[in-house]
């Protein structure tokens with residue numbers, strides 16, 4: 001029997017023809033780490049896959065690619081993520 005390795009699809013944001021999608025943002029998610037329980041829901045649900053986990057398992061947003069859609073703030077069970085007006 002041929003062994004087929006398990007494949008896990010992982011999408012990583014890259015610079016495309018539109019460039020860094022963070023430029024589209026008009027609102028910015030800001031994480032209050034005092035409220036974060038490290039549940040990782042924001043990581044799982046971010047449609048741009050722009051949230052990585054730090055070594056201490058706290059989430060960190062890559063603002064180069066975060067579009068400011070607010071999904072992470074919507075799914076966060078502890079309301080640790082606040083959407084604030086982007087200042088450029």
Ligand code: SF4
Nearest residue numbers: 046066067069070072
């Ligand atoms: S605002 Fe949207 S794109 Fe940005 S980190 Fe949250 S879920 Fe991801």
Ligand code: SF4
Nearest residue numbers: 036037039040042076
């Ligand atoms: S969804 Fe909220 S509580 Fe869960 S890891 Fe993200 S910021 Fe932390």
